[in-house]
Amino acid sequence: METNPLTEALATAAETAGRAPSIHNTQPWRWVVRNGALELHTVPERRLHELDPEGHLMLLSCGAALFHARVSLAAQGLSPTVERRTAEPLAVIRTAPAAEPDAHARRLVEAGLRRHTDRRPTSTTPVDxxxxxxxxxxxxxxxxxxxxxxxxxxxxxxxxxxxxxxxxxxxxxxxxxxxxxxxxxxxxxxxxxxxxxxxxxxxxxxxxxxxxxxxxxxxxxxxxxxxxxxxxxxxxxxxxxxxxxxxxxxxxxxxxxxxxxxxxxxxxxxxxxxxxxxxxxxxxxxxxxxxxxxxxxADTATPGPLTPRLAADQLIDIVTD
Ligand SMILES: Cc1cc2nc3c(=O)[nH]c(=O)nc-3n(C[C@H](O)[C@H](O)[C@H](O)COP(=O)(O)O)c2cc1C
Missing domain, CATH: 3.40.109.10 (NADH Oxidase)
Structure with missing residues (x-):
C-alpha cells in the first residue's frame, strides 16, 4: 500500500509510543491514523476494571503513551498540537512542520527506547x-x-x-x-x-x-x-x-x-x-x-530487562478514504 510521508510519520509516532509504560503493562490504548491526524483511543478489554474502576490508571497510561507520541513527532521535525477530549477519541494529535528539528525530543525518544521499570533498590549514588x-x-x-x-x-x-x-x-x-x-x-x-x-x-x-x-x-x-x-x-x-x-x-x-x-x-x-x-x-x-x-x-552496569509489548498491528489502524 502506498502511504504519504505524514501518514508514515504519524504511524511511526504511534509505534514509538508502544514502548510507553502502562499500569501492569496493559497498554490500554489503540491509535488510529485518519485524515492526516493521530487519534488515541482506549481499549476496554485492556483496562483493569477491579483495580481501576474510575479509569485513573488507564488515563495515566494513555497520557504516558501520548507524550511518547508527541516527542516522536517533534523528533521527526513536526510540531504537534493536541486536542484532549472528554469522549473517544481521548486525544487527537495534528501536526505542522516545525521550524527546525528538535534535538531535545530526539534525546527523549532514545531515552524512551531504553527506559524500563526497575523495581530493585536504587544505587548508593545520591540523585544529582x-x-x-x-x-x-x-x-x-x-x-x-x-x-x-x-x-x-x-x-x-x-x-x-x-x-x-x-x-x-x-x-x-x-x-x-x-x-x-x-x-x-x-x-x-x-x-x-x-x-x-x-x-x-x-x-x-x-x-x-x-x-x-x-x-x-x-x-x-x-x-x-x-x-x-x-x-x-x-x-x-x-x-x-x-x-x-x-x-x-x-x-x-x-x-x-x-x-x-x-x-x-x-x-x-x-x-x-x-x-x-x-x-x-x-x-x-x-x-x-x-x-x-x-x-x-540509574545502575547502568546491570540494567533491568525490557518487558514485552503487543505487535504494532494490534495497536495501530491506518484508515484510508
Ligand atoms: C500509571 C502507571 C502506574 C504504575 N504503577 C506501578 C506500580 O505501582 N509499581 C510498579 O512496580 N510499577 C508500576 N508501573 C510500571 C508498569 O508496571 C510498567 O510500565 C509496565 O509493566 C511496562 O514495563 P516497563 O515500564 O519496564 O516497560 C506503573 C506504570 C504506569 C504507567
Missing part, C-alpha cells in the same frame, strides 16, 4: 540536584507540579503505601485480576513477566508493589537510602487532568532516563480513594495527587 531540577521542570512544563518529599514525609508515604497495599491484598477480585496480568513469561506481549519482578523483597524505605508472585529479577541486599520520592499533582480530578498527569509522568520519566536517573511509579496509594486523600493531606490540600514516583541514580 541538577537532574532532579530538570525532572521537576519537565513536570511543570506539562501543567503538573512535583512535590519532592522531605525525610519525615517519606516515612508518612511508606505508611500510606503500606495501607493501600494491605487494602488491595485483601480484595479477592483485585487479586484475581492481578493474577491475569502478572507473572510467567507473557508470550502474548502484555503484562509483567517474572523477569521484571524481584526474586526477593527489595530493601526499600517505601514498599514496592506486592505483585503476589515471586519473580526472577536478582536483587542485592542494598537499601535505597539515596532514593528521592515525589508526588505529582495538579489542579483537577477530571479525566482530562489524569490524561495530562500521564503526559507529565512520561515527561518526568524520559527526562530522568536522559539524565542518568531511573524512575519507579508507586501507584497503589492513588488507586484507593482513602489513601489518595492521605496523599492530598501531605500536599496540604493544594492540589489533587495523581502519581507517586521514586527517583534514583
Amino acid at each position: 540536584p541538577d537532574a532532579l531540577a530538570a525532572v521537576t521542570a519537565a513536570v511543570r512544563a506539562e501543567g503538573e507540579q512535583a512535590h519532592v518529599l522531605r525525610a519525615e514525609q517519606v516515612l508518612e508515604l511508606a505508611a500510606t503505601v503500606d495501607r493501600a497495599a494491605r487494602a488491595e491484598a485483601t480484595d479477592e477480585r483485585q487479586q484475581a485480576e492481578l493474577g491475569r496480568w502478572v507473572g510467567g513469561e507473557r508470550p502474548d506481549g502484555t503484562g509483567i513477566p517474572d523477569a521484571a519482578i524481584p526474586a526477593a523483597p527489595p530493601q526499600t524505605t517505601v514498599p514496592g508493589r506486592d505483585f503476589g508472585v515471586t519473580g526472577t529479577l536478582p536483587v542485592d541486599a542494598g537499601h535505597d537510602t539515596q532514593a528521592v520520592y515525589a508526588v505529582l499533582y495538579g489542579d483537577g480530578d477530571a479525566p482530562v487532568d489524569w490524561l495530562r498527569a500521564g503526559e507529565a509522568l512520561s515527561a518526568a520519566w524520559l527526562e530522568a532516563v536522559d539524565r542518568g536517573l531511573n524512575l519507579l511509579p508507586l501507584s497503589a496509594p492513588v488507586e484507593i480513594a482513602h489513601t489518595r486523600q492521605l496523599l492530598r493531606r501531605m500536599l496540604a490540600d493544594v492540589g489533587h495527587p495523581h502519581a507517586v514516583i521514586r527517583l534514583g541514580t
Whole structure:
C-alpha cells in the first residue's frame, strides 16, 4: 500500500509510543491514523476494571503513551498540537512542520527506547540536584507540579503505601485480576513477566508493589537510602487532568532516563480513594495527587530487562478514504 510521508510519520509516532509504560503493562490504548491526524483511543478489554474502576490508571497510561507520541513527532521535525477530549477519541494529535528539528525530543525518544521499570533498590549514588531540577521542570512544563518529599514525609508515604497495599491484598477480585496480568513469561506481549519482578523483597524505605508472585529479577541486599520520592499533582480530578498527569509522568520519566536517573511509579496509594486523600493531606490540600514516583541514580552496569509489548498491528489502524 502506498502511504504519504505524514501518514508514515504519524504511524511511526504511534509505534514509538508502544514502548510507553502502562499500569501492569496493559497498554490500554489503540491509535488510529485518519485524515492526516493521530487519534488515541482506549481499549476496554485492556483496562483493569477491579483495580481501576474510575479509569485513573488507564488515563495515566494513555497520557504516558501520548507524550511518547508527541516527542516522536517533534523528533521527526513536526510540531504537534493536541486536542484532549472528554469522549473517544481521548486525544487527537495534528501536526505542522516545525521550524527546525528538535534535538531535545530526539534525546527523549532514545531515552524512551531504553527506559524500563526497575523495581530493585536504587544505587548508593545520591540523585544529582541538577537532574532532579530538570525532572521537576519537565513536570511543570506539562501543567503538573512535583512535590519532592522531605525525610519525615517519606516515612508518612511508606505508611500510606503500606495501607493501600494491605487494602488491595485483601480484595479477592483485585487479586484475581492481578493474577491475569502478572507473572510467567507473557508470550502474548502484555503484562509483567517474572523477569521484571524481584526474586526477593527489595530493601526499600517505601514498599514496592506486592505483585503476589515471586519473580526472577536478582536483587542485592542494598537499601535505597539515596532514593528521592515525589508526588505529582495538579489542579483537577477530571479525566482530562489524569490524561495530562500521564503526559507529565512520561515527561518526568524520559527526562530522568536522559539524565542518568531511573524512575519507579508507586501507584497503589492513588488507586484507593482513602489513601489518595492521605496523599492530598501531605500536599496540604493544594492540589489533587495523581502519581507517586521514586527517583534514583540509574545502575547502568546491570540494567533491568525490557518487558514485552503487543505487535504494532494490534495497536495501530491506518484508515484510508
Ligand atoms: C500509571 C502507571 C502506574 C504504575 N504503577 C506501578 C506500580 O505501582 N509499581 C510498579 O512496580 N510499577 C508500576 N508501573 C510500571 C508498569 O508496571 C510498567 O510500565 C509496565 O509493566 C511496562 O514495563 P516497563 O515500564 O519496564 O516497560 C506503573 C506504570 C504506569 C504507567
